[in-house]
Amino acid sequence: MIRKLFRNARIFTPLDRGWPLAGEEQGHLASWERGALLVQDGQIQAVGEQGDVLKLASGLEIHQEMDCRGLCIIPGFVDPHTHLCFSGDREKEFGERLKGVSYLEILARGGGILSTVREVRSASQEHLLEQTLGRARRALCLGTTTLEIKSGYGLDTDSELKMLRAIHGVSRASPVDVVATFMGAHAIPEEHLHCPEAYVELLIQEMLPAVKAQGIARFCDVFCEKGVFTLEQSSRILTAAKDLGLGCKIHADEVNDTGGASLAARLGALSAEHLLAASQEGLQAMAQAKVVAVLLPGTALSLRKPYAMGRGMIQLGVPVALATDCNPGSCYSESMPLVFALAVLGMGLSAEEALVGATLNAAHAIGLATKVGSLEVGKQADFLILDGGSPAVLAYRLGAPSCIREVYKRGERVA
Secondary structure (H helix, E strand, C coil): CCCCEEEEEEEECCCCCCCCCCCCHHHHHEEEEEEEEEEEEEEEEEEEHHHHHHHHHHHCCCCCCCCCECCCCECCECCCCCCCCCCCCCHHHHHHCCCCHHHHHHHHCCHHHHHHHHHHHHHHHHHHHHHHHHHHHHHHHHCEEEEEECCCCCCCHHHHHHHHHHHHHHHCCCCCEEEEEEEECCCHHHHHHCCCCHHHHHHHHHHHHHHHHCCCCEEEEEEEECCCCCCCHHHHHHHHHCCCEEEEEEEECCCCCCCHHHHEEEEEEEEEEEEECCCCCCCHHHHHHHCEEECCCCHHHHCCCCCCCHHHHHHHCCCCCECCCCCCCCCCCCCHHHHHHHHHHHCCCCHHHHHHHHHHHHHHHHCCCCCCCCCCCCCCCCCCEEECCCCHHHHHHHCCCEEEEEEECCCEECC
């Protein structure tokens, strides 16, 4: 039994109520100006005012004690939406977008996702694991201790299963907790462009059962958008996934209002992602169903689009989470500190709301809130020591990853 004591720290954390925090609750944090954290075998045994924690620890053997010298401790970031598993890059397309070519135009002529599909299909599982592991380690150095990774660049059964095996390998080869999401419904592959319905049937009849039998993916995600999957097709795919016991997520209303937010509410999806074009009606349905809105401000920045209405969603009572959307096309960044800063400076969230979005609500969005996302007794000791006195330093010192002094996973310093 190994015990570690971290004292003389300013500690900030959301408190889990068993559901994602929304409305005014999203801005509520517990904080201790002179706090301490007691860790036993990788789990939090006590957190709070230093005097109270020291009193509890006084009769225990402490194997390591650290004076945090008044620096700030927050939970480790949870990144609930990434596409980290891919091969190659799309730097050339980035240049085209800078000249005004739209994302959907690039996709329609066989670029975008489809160009990455060609790369992934030809890559070995070992190569995909190596590339994905490197990105996950960079994310860890930037404070991400738990993340979700989607498949969706294979778009045939064998390639999707290969991607999921590589994603699973990341969790075994690094300290990061990884949740795998099957996203075979990321685009219509080139061989089915003439008949998208045939691909939808392939997804439902062959790919989803194979994914379920493989046992790696916990969720199914669908890109519900004009030119990709219709609302009706998305509903059929996600319903089939639910019938197999997979949780539901949906890329909803990113470019156009297709009704994806309302579909997420009807299906009881854990989260809906993007939501730049979501309707008021759809967002209200999400609020009532407690569907987490996973917002991706880095993608809006990269695509030079307006940010999702994060401030408005919180006012509507929608629980908001934040994520990088790290992918080779529309946002190649592993940086949750950047996402935090954009949420504060671009979407109008307070530092407190952004912290909840990047930790506890993000954990709820991937079904891990009983384990990570806040500093509470019984949860994993996943936390960051910041070079500052409050979480606001992440937005104040814009673009300065050095403000993350140390990263801890299960009480061990990992970066």
